[in-house]
Amino acid sequence: MIILPAIDLLDGKVVRLYQGDYQQQQVFGDDPVVFAKEFQQKGATHLHLVDLNGAKVGTKVHFDVVRRIVAETDLFVELGGGIRTEADIEDVLAAGVNRVILGTIAQKNPTFAKEMLAKYGEKIAVGVDARDGMVAVAGWLETTETRADDFCQQLADWGCKTIIYTDIAKDGTGKGIDVAMYQRLNQLGLDIVASGGVASLTDIRQLAQVETYGAIVGKAIYSGTLTLEDCLTTAKEASR
Incomplete structure (x- = not known):
C-alpha cells in the first residue's frame, strides 16, 4: 500500500482543516x-496536494x-482542488503533475x-x-443527494481507475x-485511496490488509x- 503524505494549501500556507471546515484551520x-522536500527525504514516493482555495472558488489558485x-522534488504528485475544465487538466499535467483529481465537476457534469x-x-x-454517506462538493460546502457508494459504482462503470475517498466526518x-x-x-476493483481520519499504525495496517491501494x-x-517513516514501514510490512 502506498502512503501519500498530504499538503493542503490555503492562502499560500500548509494547513489542516477540521472536518473540512474552512473556519477551523x-x-x-x-x-x-x-514540506514536500522533507517528505521525500523521509522516504515518501507520492504526494497528495489539495488547493483548498481552488476547491472553494472553482479555479486554480496555487499553481x-x-x-x-x-x-524541486521527484515525488509522484497528485493534485485536486479547482480543476474544472480540460484546459485546467492540460495545464496541470504539462506542469508535471502525475495525476489530476476531479472532484466537484465529476459529480456536477458527468458527461x-x-x-x-x-x-x-x-x-x-x-x-x-x-458526509453521512452522501457526496459533498464545492470544497465540502455543499452536500448533494447522491449516495457516495452509488457514485463510486458509477465511476467504475465510466472506466475510472483511481478514487480518492474521503470520509469528511473523520477528516x-x-x-x-x-x-x-x-x-x-475495494471490491469495485479500483485503486482506492483512503483519506480522512488515519490516526494510528493500526489504521494503516488494517487498510493494507484489506488491500487498499493507498492511504x-x-x-x-x-x-x-x-x-x-513509521507509516511507510508499516504499510510496506502489512502489504506483504
Missing part, C-alpha cells in the same frame, strides 16, 4: 515546498506552488468526467468526498477510519501522533 507552515514542488476519463485514463482520479479528527467501508469499496496521511504526521 490549523496552520503548520508558510512554505509548502519545504505556482504546485509547479515548484514538481520541479465531462466520462470524456476526461476516456481521454486521459490513469492520469485522472476522482475524489469522492462523503482532521484523529478518530480513525471505517475499515469495513474501505473493504466494500493519505495528514494531520497525524503534522501533529506528531505518527511519523511518516
